[in-house]
Amino acid sequence: MNKTVAFVSLAAGLALTALVLGLPRVGARHHPATPVAPTPPATATNGSLSMASRLSHPYIVPGTADLFVTVDLTGVEVPGARRKPVNLAVVIDRSGSMSGYKLQQAKQAARHLVGLLGPEDRLAIVHYGSDVKSLPSLPANPSNRERMLQFIEGIWDEGGTNIGAGLHAGRSHVAVGRGNYSVNRIILLSDGQPTEGITEDAGLTEVVKGIRAEGISVSSIGVGTDFNEDLMQGFAEYGAGAYGFLEDAGQLATLFQKDLQQAATSVARNVELTFVLPEGVRLGEVLGYRSHQEGRTVRVPLPDFSAGQVERVVARLTVVGMRAGSAVDVTGLKLAYTDLLKDAGVESGASLSAMVTEQREEMLARQDKDATVYATRALSAKNLKLAAQALREGRKEEAKGYVVQNQALFEQAATVASPAAVEADMAEQRSVLQDYEQADSDEAVGTAVKRSKARAMKSFGKLGSTY
Template sequence: MNRTVLFLSLAGALALTALVLGLPRGEDTQPTPHVVVTPPTPPTPPPTVFQAGAGGSIQVKSRLSHPYLPVGASETYATVDLTGMEVAGAKRSPVNLAVVIDRSGSMSGYKLQQAKQAARHLVTLLRDEDRLAIVHYGSDVKSLPSLPATPANRERMAQFIDSIWDDGGTNISAGLSVGRTQLASAMGGAATVNRLILMSDGQPTEGVSDEQGLKNVVRDIRASGITVSSIGVGTDFNEDLMQAFAEYGAGAYGFLEDASQLSNLFQRDLQQATTAVARNVELSFELPPGTTLGEVLGYRAHQAGNTVRVAMPDFSAGQVERVVVRLNVTAGAAGQSVQVAGLKLTYTDLIARHNVEDQSRLTAVATNIQEEVVQRQDKEATVYAARARGAQNLQKAAEAMSQGKKDAAQLYLRQNQALFMEAGNVAGAAAVAADQAEQAESMKAYDDADSEESQRAAVKSSKVKALKGFGRMGSTY
């Protein structure tokens, strides 16, 4: 082969290799500069969970179902969990307690026997520094004045309980008033908690009998510094009224179809009273421009201007309550932070013995990418919102059932099954398995309710489940 041809062939091969491998093809050829294009930095997402309250006796955790919101108008659910602080090694507080027992004619026999047994058991749980008043009512009211729970007085209390007999109508207002008077006579001593436990199996027939009037009685008792808990026994009492007593009284509500469980509920309420960590608890939402209130699910709320206030029960150590709120939010330009709501929790701290105010903010990020809204959805907050919405349907089902509309009641429960299936698509099937099982259990109870009494029991049971679904977990027995 000719040398010139060979040289040209080698040069061509080197040039081809340089082209393929990106090698320089000669000294006069400058390397192409390597340009790195940096994509714009996305906005920092808001924290999924905001925690506050480390300095007080209530821990606060708040979250949004949608921390990324679409540009324009949309809705999101805010969930706020409140937890009473556990106090390691703390001595339980003395309690000033009054037990108010319905002994009207409908309580005769087994119910009254169980109520007396529960009251006797409660007496055995008291300590010398505790105080107890015992009140029983029918048409009239009898009471044992508030006494320190010394051994001699505990014996006197047991004898008084044994003397209770069934008689007369149901004068709830008189029983509440005497209970309040007995508690007030002992206030100001060593006890920091003053608590009234009301038990009834029927509807008011004497004294103040209209619902608003009775609510006002309980509201006044609460304003005097006394917490009211209510326990309904059997299927004849007005569950909505008894729930309202607990709500206005900042206490707990319980429903017992069988009076044999009264001892457990009395003991549980005493435990809450003697481990109390906070009272006068109020959660408020401050709504900035662009946010409006949809609804507070399952709680009595008061809105004045841009502030929404929610009254909460007194808190004991470890008690958990949840508030779910539906908010309508208008988000601005993509990438901007969205101020959804300000939160404020105020209460009297019974551990530190001073008033506490915790404040925080719920924020989101605006986006014009729908997939981002879906992918960033908070799983737990979505389940909590589904439970609160399901609780609304459960209440509607109970109302329909109370009117004998079984088909309508079951329709609400089927809507809940679809609602939890939707939440399961976000959070996973395991996250809502218990909720779906509970709906199936309620459906079966409605199917099996073939008598007026069983229908009333199903209604009351559904309303208890609804309270827990709304988030009233610690204040519902």
């Protein structure tokens, strides 16, 4: 194991000790034991989203320590409800690299999508290579569906990959009907790198930010091993949609259908989770999510939510426990969003505090099992991203070292929760190691990298927005 891996392994081990054992940092003060009362997890429901939050360590010993906050957000189920009408644009890469099977499957998926729509829905179809061809947004009535199918049949493979032009065209078509729909979305498909038009990641991300600012969400689907997964994941994140990675284009129809279902059962948009940090509490990081801190307020933008959709946010905070028997405010939480069922803005809140105890045994006994597993998954996701990058750059042994660290993380988490609680996680790490062992070609490396990064998104907590 090289020095870099050894150093990261040491850092992971220290983080793991803090996570599993809840140890204070150097300089902790000790006082006689004092009985304390349990602090339950906090829940809040005030609209179409529910929020459940918990601390990895609801009890801490005196001194400075790291702990983790986990927040689960869930879209309300709407039994028997009809899906909302949707205003969509499907934007299909038809560059030369899509030739053959991939383009055939993309066309089949688009035909399947047309068949799922009704007269109350609108659809625009865009395909791009070096240039862009479009069928403008139309209501999906029987005669227009026939036009759509004919247009799809005429899609051919040609040219480079002008993703920016495809996105701009999708935006203009969705904008035509945007005011009459609560659900407006672009579904972008690509199998390659942007080679024409706007080719810089930052420029393309700005395009997606502008689309989102107009009330249109963006979902992105990458096919094969050549596309830029970081860029496509960023499109979904900034576009408040979903990201999907497909090794086989034959699964495109299923993914198009899934994204339509998600869009058509939307219950909340413009979702933002806010951490309000008391004096003395510091943010370490929000794992896997974009966040913006101003003073003691940390804002985390989240995707649009469909019925039953679950997303999880894990944050690492540093707190100071003072006098045994006292409570320490850890964070206030605020959830704000547009409730599509109420057609109104909604806010809900909660607060979390930890109790200070001198009894280390009580601290360990009271450690939250679920929050510990969730935090371990988020920490493992950081390692998976590092592993994917190392593998891409040809450092296979280093990449495998990160996965071995993850196995150690979950083994330690099992001592807090149970082996059964992390059994699936351990199996996943074994699968990743196998992928890396077998990654002996550029294509195999590309597949392993994309699998790892998609797994990392789910482990960070992007459960419903990662296909």
